Amino acid sequence: MSGIHGLIFDKDGTLFDFRATWSAWARQFFMELSAGSETLAARLGQAVGFNMEDGTFVPDSPIIAGTPAEISMHLLEHVPGADRATLVARMNAVSAETRQVAAVPLVPLFEGFTARGLKLGLATNDAEEPATAHLRQAGVASFFHFVSGYDSGYGAKPDPGPLLAFARMHGLAPGTVAMVGDSLHDLIAGRAAGMRTVAVLTGIAGADALSPLADVVLTDIGHLPDWIDSQAMAET
Structure with a gap:
């Protein structure tokens, strides 16, 4: 290995605090889907x-790491007559409108990554359009060299396809890239891609669950610069 040359991030629970962001989304979406019925919601x-x-999630909630298509399959039986494609489209629309709560101040952090010459990617199981909207809302879209959603044609995590596409497009050896995420899906994908794996605790999963598949567990992505420096020092 020769240091870290690229970072590919998960979005929800990694760039953005999962509970603060997606509890609001879930409440809005389920109340809308139930036409205001609290019982159905x-x-x-x-x-x-x-x-x-x-406003809490169980650790294996499909909302945490699943795609909108996967989430919709759990909901359809409770909404008679609902069309899956329409449900997914509305899910994505509400997602794009949901205010994202950054896990840390993102702009200065990503300015620092850019100053280091790092290639930056995003691999999310959200759809590409709302994911790009969230990056724009946070003021960091211009820092990313690659954005992949589950519908972008590279596959969805835990498949390593989007991670490998990022490395391939930018001429990066997988071993010089770190996959940064908050879920087992992220870490499994990173390991399968031959990348280093960084877990953060701004999602639902705890350190005990993540550490077996992580090279390091960080409180949040704000600690990445120090970790990158430590990798460079270890290889000198």
Whole structure:
């Protein structure tokens, strides 16, 4: 290996605090989908591991790492007559409108990554259009050299396809790239791609669950610069 030349990030729970962002999305979407029925909204939430009352997610909720198409499959049986494609489209539209709560101040952090000459990518199981909208809202879209959603044609995590596409497009050896994420899907994809794996704790999973597949577990992405420096020092 020869230091870190590229970083590919997950989005939800990594760039953005998962609970603060997606609890609001889930409440809005389920109340809309249930036409204001709190009983049906609670049932929809339960179907995907979300508690409407306290805004919490169970660790295996498909909202955490699943694609909108996968999430929709858990909901369809509770919404008779619903069309899957329409449901996914509305899910993506509400997602694009949802205010993202940054895990750390993102602009100065990404200015620093750019100053280091790092190639930066995003691999999310969200759709590409709302993902790009979220990056624009956060003021960091211009820093990214690659953005892949589950619908971008490279596959969805835990498949390593989007990670390998990022490395290939920018001439990066996978071993010089770090996959940074908050879920097992992220880390499995990173390992399968031959990349280094960095877990962060701004999602739902804890360190005990993530550490077996992570080269390092960080509190949040704000600690990445020090970790990158430590990798360079270890290889000198």
